[in-house]
Amino acid sequence: MVPTEKKKVEAYIRGLSDNIQGEVTSSSPATLSQAVRMACKLMEQKCKAKMERDIEVKKRKWESSQSEGNSSGN
Template sequence: MKVMITEEFCPSEEIQRMEGELWNLRVKEMDISYYITRFNKLVILCPGMVPTERKKVEAYIRGLLKNIKGEVTSSEPATLNKAVWMAHTLMEQKVKAIAEREADNNKRK
């Protein structure tokens, strides 16, 4: 149904643009919430790019930061939800560690 609606009402140039965006989507400036939201929207609009759960997981992991990507990949998540949960948890830990390090550096000054 989604494919039929997309094909009917969305010009092929726009579909190609969204597919390119999905392929190149990456976490920017530690903002994983935006990444998750945009990824989910593009997956709905470009179902042919990620026809299976495994392809969704692979595409999601591809856009993560390097150190988080490795940890999520090694856990071999079976579903997109598991990959998202793990990446979000790891990103929170990373942000917290950076904030603590900055606070420690400010105390030393």
């Protein structure tokens, strides 16, 4: 009762989050290891993008607080 590779891939993809699931499905991985690599790569990209957005927001807040501090002192 060993599931086929295709069934393993389908089961793995069903367990992914919706946004990752669609992208991995569209790439049609033939093996479980391909599906895992694709999902990991996508998650890394999404985490990196989120981190960059967070840094940009903090930078803007800091710049805003610096400009408010300079204008109130004048």
